[in-house]
Amino acid sequence: xxxxxxxxxxxxxxxxxxxxxxxxxxxxxxxxxxxxxxxxxxxxxxxxxxxxxxxxxxxxxxxxxxxxxxxxxxxxxxxxxxxxxxxxxxxxxxxxxxxxxxxxxxxxxxx
Amino acid sequence: xxxxxxxxxxxxxxxxxxxxxxxxxxxxxxxxxxxxxxxxxxxxxxxxxxxxxxxxxxxxxxxxxxxxxxxxxxxxxxxxxxxxxxxxxxxxxxxxxxxxxxxxxxxxxxxxxxxxxxxxxxxxxxxxxxxxxxxxxxxxxxxxxxxxxxxxxxxxxxxxxxxxxxxxxxxxxxxxxxxxxxxxxxxxxxxxxxxxxxxxxxxxxxxxxxxxxxxxxxxxxxxxxxxxxxxxxxxxxxxxxxxxxxxxxxxxxxxxxxxxxxxxxxxxxxxxxxxxxxxxxxxxxxxxxxxxxxxxxxxxxxxxxxxxxxxxxxxxxxxxxxxxxxxxxx
Ligand SMILES: [Fe+2]
Ligand SMILES: [Fe+2]
Numbered sequence: 001x002x003x004x005x006x007x008x009x010x011x012x013x014x015x016x017x018x019x020x021x022x023x024x025x026x027x028x029x030x031x032x033x034x035x036x037x038x039x040x041x042x043x044x045x046x047x048x049x050x051x052x053x054x055x056x057x058x059x060x061x062x063x064x065x066x067x068x069x070x071x072x073x074x075x076x077x078x079x080x081x082x083x084x085x086x087x088x089x090x091x092x093x094x095x096x097x098x099x100x101x102x103x104x105x106x107x108x109x110x111x
Numbered sequence: 112x113x114x115x116x117x118x119x120x121x122x123x124x125x126x127x128x129x130x131x132x133x134x135x136x137x138x139x140x141x142x143x144x145x146x147x148x149x150x151x152x153x154x155x156x157x158x159x160x161x162x163x164x165x166x167x168x169x170x171x172x173x174x175x176x177x178x179x180x181x182x183x184x185x186x187x188x189x190x191x192x193x194x195x196x197x198x199x200x201x202x203x204x205x206x207x208x209x210x211x212x213x214x215x216x217x218x219x220x221x222x223x224x225x226x227x228x229x230x231x232x233x234x235x236x237x238x239x240x241x242x243x244x245x246x247x248x249x250x251x252x253x254x255x256x257x258x259x260x261x262x263x264x265x266x267x268x269x270x271x272x273x274x275x276x277x278x279x280x281x282x283x284x285x286x287x288x289x290x291x292x293x294x295x296x297x298x299x300x301x302x303x304x305x306x307x308x309x310x311x312x313x314x315x316x317x318x319x320x321x322x323x324x325x326x327x328x329x330x331x332x333x334x335x336x337x338x339x340x341x342x343x344x345x346x347x348x349x350x351x352x353x354x355x356x357x358x359x360x361x362x363x364x365x366x367x368x369x370x371x372x373x374x375x376x377x378x379x380x381x382x383x384x385x386x387x388x389x390x391x392x393x394x395x396x397x398x399x400x401x402x403x404x405x406x407x408x409x410x411x412x413x414x415x416x417x418x419x420x421x422x423x424x425x426x427x428x429x430x431x432x433x434x435x436x437x438x439x440x441x
Contacts, residue, residue: 041208046423046430081148081150
């Protein structure tokens with residue numbers, strides 16, 4: 001990759017080159033053993049190691065985690081809000097996927 | 112408040128008839144209490160107002176570290192030093208949560224910093240006052256964080272998802288800030304004569320600047336009305352200021368200190384305190400750059416940014432080189 005892009009001067013009054021900004025990372029934290037990682041926020045960092053260190057300082061100052069995942073935000077693909085209907089509506093009318101759909105006599109016991 | 116005088120881009124609140132179909136659907140979502148997320152459609156005015164408000168809030172957290180940072184090396188005990196250090200570190204975190212929330216609206220971190228450093232964006236007027244004695248650390252935690260909490264708690268329900276979530280995190284951390292400040296005040300107020308005098312002096316100097324944090328009355332402001340319709344502002348400035356006075360006066364009495372306001376009285380009818388307005392001409396002076404510490408705060412901020420430039424660049428260069436090396440090895 002082209003890594004010759006020299007960062008521009010950061011002198012105030014002029015926006016710095018967007019390429020000289022540390023990339024954005026999304027941070028996921030496992031709060032307790034046995035739980036899954038949960039998105040907690042984002043931060044800027046130069047590389048993975050740096051992102052994990054920053055995540056520790058920014059998001060776990062009060063013992064909030066036992067494990068950290070970081071992923072560069074540009075690597076995340078997301079569904080688009082305009083697809084919300086076609087994406088999620090089809091599962092709405094399938095009430096038979098829920099246990100309460102099935103009426104059973106009380107005598108059958110707990111199920 | 113931390114976002115005191117956010118110049119609104121919107122005009123008066125638009126009636127439903129004036130709205131486009133999209134705007135109407137957007138307002139309906141807000142009225143139903145739905146959260147707006149970064150990729151959702153939003154009116155340009157909503158986006159711009161939020162960038163200004165969240166940006167100003169973020170800048171306040173970051174600049175707000177300076178008056179307290181001033182006392183870290185001179186804290187009276189190791190315990191107080193640890194407390195203050197933790198609090199100031201939290202404020203840095205608050206700034207970071209908020210910058211990230213602002214960035215989801217399409218503004219970059221460097222742009223936000225640039226607007227702070229060139230004075231295009233403001234931060235709260237309160238941080239342009241000096242912290243002269245250790246008692247000021249008490250007054251700042253108790254009054255300044257206290258006023259901030261008053262504003263931030265309702266903002267947890269704001270309509271913009273990333274902003275609301277940042278507020279939830281911030282509010283969780285904020286109450287320790289106020290409590291440690293109050294404890295400093297309590298220790299001083301119950302200490303020697305000199306210590307009590309210092310505590311009273313700190314209250315005298317911070318009372319009116321704290322009241323100014325809520326901003327001038329906006330009862331009649333059309334800009335505020337639009338922000339309230341969009342739920343990016345949850346209460347009027349006067350409502351919050353009154354709430355602050357009502358909660359803080361009994362705390363001052365508990366400390367045995369007197370609020371520097373001769374007109375301050377409990378009003379049986381309204382069941383609120385009547386109090387004197389701060390000097391608003393002083394407020395406009397401070398917010399427009401002429402407060403006692405404006406120049407110093409901005410200079411310190413810019414110096415930190417400029418002095419850190421080589422570190423930011425070196426880390427990026429290192430990251431690029433090691434990635435190239437890794438890719439070459441593959
Ligand atoms: Fe804060
Ligand atoms: Fe705070």
